[in-house]
Amino acid sequence: MRVIAVANQKGGVGKTTTTFNLGHGLAKxxxxxxxxxxxxxxxxxxxxxxxxQEKNTTTNIFEKSEIIPTYVDGVSIIPATRRLSGIEMTLSNVLGREFILKEAIEKIAKDFDYTIIDCPPNLGILTINALIAAGEVLIPTELDQYSLQGIVDLTETIEKIKKLYNHNILIVGILPFRVNPRRLISKVFLDSIEKLYPGRLCQSQIRVDVSLIEAVGYGRNIFDYQPESHGAQDYDALTVEISERKYV
Ligand SMILES: Nc1ncnc2c1ncn2[C@@H]1O[C@H](COP(=O)(O)OP(=O)(O)O)[C@@H](O)[C@H]1O
Ligand SMILES: [Mg+2]
Structure with a gap:
């Protein structure tokens, strides 16, 4: 099983949209x-x-080491509850708190080909749990100066985790999200990413697409909602790229 954390401490950069639609792309x-x-x-x-749903949630994973997925429409999901935000405090004195998610996922590894983790927009204990549970991290990002700085901060955290926990996690891709192909400045940021992280930039990009915004609103994956849309084409390309990605 491959475990992929979709992480970026910035909000609104496509983590959830990517988790959901890459997940459905792989399921299809x-x-x-x-x-x-x-x-x-x-x-x-x-x-x-x-x-x-209050049972079988990610909160349960942290409170009871219990991991029970719910099947919804082609993929299995472990939903979150509001109480998850208090977990940081609850765990502050727990020894080995960084490994709770990893140990839980290992229990059900044989049931899945891919586990994709939608991370919160910060680098707290939940994201650290995700990075330690995962073998790979996918980083969606917009193409601007602040986002580039965000990637630098995130990759520094990843390097620290690698050293501190002797954990080998690979950046499977940096995914440009909400790209406007006509915006020339985008190219400058793509070049910067390629220079800073050679070979890590995804070939696929998620273009600006209103169908994806609508699909989110209706709670539907883009392949069922609008199979001809740019969003569906882009997430299908990403699905193929991720599933075929060979590592260097
Ligand atoms: N291709 C797209 N073009 C424009 N907006 C999009 C696109 N895909 C998703 N969105 C919108 O961007 C918002 C933020 O995306 P989201 O995946 O929730 O980011 P994050 O999980 O990183 O906070 C969503 O509300 C969604 O409506
Ligand atoms: Mg999100």
């Missing part, structure tokens, strides 16, 4: 997929209409 190509909502804001959970 006959992979068994588990999605984990690790964000107390619960966008993924609300999208799949599990907002009222």
């Amino acid at each position: 190509r006959n992979h068994k997929v588990l999605l984990i909502d690790l964000d107390p804001q619960r966008s993924l959970t609300i999208q799949v209409k599990l907002g009222n």
